[in-house]
Amino acid sequence: xxxxxxxxxxxxxxxxxxxxxxxxxxxxxxxxxxxxxxxxxxxxxxxxxxxxxxxxxxxxxxxxxxxxxxxxxxxxxxxxxxxxxxxxxxxx
Numbered sequence: 001x002x003x004x005x006x007x008x009x010x011x012x013x014x015x016x017x018x019x020x021x022x023x024x025x026x027x028x029x030x031x032x033x034x035x036x037x038x039x040x041x042x043x044x045x046x047x048x049x050x051x052x053x054x055x056x057x058x059x060x061x062x063x064x065x066x067x068x069x070x071x072x073x074x075x076x077x078x079x080x081x082x083x084x085x086x087x088x089x090x091x092x
Contacts (some may be wrong), residue, residue: 010049010052017058017060021059022067025067029056030056030061031054031055032063033063038050038051055062
């Protein structure tokens with residue numbers, strides 16, 4: 001796996017992509033997430049590396065033609081924790 005991916009290049013790509021201004025992005029600039037094919041039989045770390053390699057910007061993409069941006073907070077909370085809290089607040 002280490003020989004297949006240039007980790008330094010991927011880190012530079014992540015830094016570049018993380019700071020893209022959403023106002024400067026058009027739908028043509030990003031990938032449709034459903035068109036990105038990742039081998040689900042690979043270990044999760046390798047799937048992540050494969051995704052970062054294949055997608056134009058791993059933070060901004062299209063879902064059914066809609067622009068989506070993801071961000072990560074510097075926290076110990078997982079995505080599952082956050083989604084659970086949202087659902088709990090919706091269905092009190």
